Amino acid sequence: MNPFTMVKEMWRAFFFVWSIQFWRMSLLWTLSILYSHFQLFKASIYSHKIVSYPRCFPSTTPRRPVCVITGATSGLGLATAHQLSKDGYVVVIVGRSEQLLSEAIRKIKGWNEDACLKAFQVDMSSVESIMKFKMSLQQWLLDSDLHCSVQILINNAGILATSPRATAEGYDQMMATNYIGAFALTKLLLPLLECSPVSSRIVNVSSFTHRAVIDMQVDEGTVSGKRFLSSKQYPYANIYEYSKLCLLLFSFELHRQLCLMGKSHQIFVSVADPGVVQTNIMQEVPAILSCLAFSVLKRLRLLQSPQSGINSIIDAALAPPGISGAYFFGGKGRTINSSALSRNAKSALELWETTSNLLSVTPFGVEGKS
Template sequence: MAGWNASDIPDQSGRTAVVTGANSGIGYVTARELARRGARVVLACRSEERGSRALARLRSEVPGVEAEFSRLDLGDLSSVREFAASYERDAGQRPGDGGLDLLINNAGVMALPYRQTVDGFETQFGVNHLGHFALTGLLLPLLLRTPGARIVTVSSAMHAVANIDIGDLNSERGYRRWIAYGRSKTANLLFVHELARRLAAAGCDVVAAAAHPGYASTNLQAAAPRMEGRKGAERVMRIGNGLVAQSADAGALPTLFAATAPGVRPDSFTGPRILGWRGAPARSWRAGWTRDDVAAGRLWEASEGLTGVEYGALKG
């Protein structure tokens, strides 16, 4: 994969991709580059205003693109269910088998002050992990009937900050924002690990893989200071992004590689080549605890219980 870039993305004509958090940052770039290679893209975003604006931008940058915006709030499980039901209903009305080729679990929040989702989960765990766990499970039947389908979940090098605490998934015994973020990103990798195992056990050819952007300049870093009204901290974050971060275009490359490059292996983790920080996509280091079969299984069972979404086709 040396020197791999967006020009190496294979033709995506006839394929459909759902990209969460596609209104900005690496999510938008991911959707745009897939569209440039011929994919039909669904921008799954929480804000109708920002999602519609991103759709208009995409149509101006990729003339003739087949794209749509669909509202998805990963912090509200009823919204996740509504999105999945709407997608399945619309897919059934399209020519062909109405499946889904690519699910890009990209959206996320980082180091927020303590908040809870609509369903009462700590926000980082609820949005970054549980929302995507539920979405993937609800869309799985469409993915399973699509030859060559892939599920790419975006984690972070910051998963190394903390392993999950299976007895305190919602940080009820104390909340430290960066620890909670690290745990949510570890949860992403454990999810991919267990999903890949279950897909293989069921004899399915769907590839579940993970990626991370390194340090990419997006709106993510400034979100928490902005929520808290800390204008100085927000300014520092933006200056730091400008000085040391790679662009969102570069940060999206590991996701695009995992989604489209030939030979991507299940449970692989792709990130920037240079110290996991920047550069072309490469195999990324990951903490040993993200391959813990017991922890992955326990998190899976807890996630099914918390979301009410069971992966019936992948039991065991």
């Protein structure tokens, strides 16, 4: 790094530190992850039985099962794709960059030469791109010797954007990627999940940061993120927390809706919280500060590598049939309670209806009806 770039980065870090959003991340997010670990600690100290589930590995006969993973070109998504390829799944990796998808396949093949992989270039912040992916995936399944169904869908794609960016639909890019895209993709793939000859599972990757939200506002301007795009100060930390809370509420409402439709014995929904993992999620934060944060978290023994961080995701993906609506955290098949706000049935239904209305004016409105 040349001196000019170094000085510029230091000034950027200086102004970044003086923002409310930075201190929200530093304080509230640290308290949130500590509280999650406290739940595990408290259960062990007071001899409360921690609810945990063993992993159930798939049968690969007569046809190998299919798993779809979004955000699979790096970090948690890449590590999860590698692990599930070892567990016998045909892994469909989804990412925005064709180059990164090619690199991801090369890496996984290097780790596991028997891996059966398929890559699709998809922008998870674009409804149109997600709809095209659904059609391409369905056609690929029909053309292959695989059963035309999906056994696991892992909604892992997520970003932490520190500046406002709008999608083609006019949504805030962070809300679109972290929540709306997962909502749309899940509803579009439900028929393929339902067609599975064995029970199927949806895993939504959320975050402990959802605990920092204390007031749930549900309206189209907030859910789409449009009201944040014109804000004088872009509240990126608040939006990230809110998007992860929305993903949780969606998960629990989807579980309820499947029960009402009589499909709760066929499609199961779980949430995975990986904890603090050293990935490129902090790439828009000044490098000086992200390195400092990782250093502190490492000293507190809270920081994990992607290979360790995927434990809760794999636990959720391979949970026994019948386990639905659980919040996996801490590995070893363990589950804890998410925030009380995330389990509010009224807010979950309002969010479901608001998101459906929001998408009804897009091409998804016709195809995504259920």
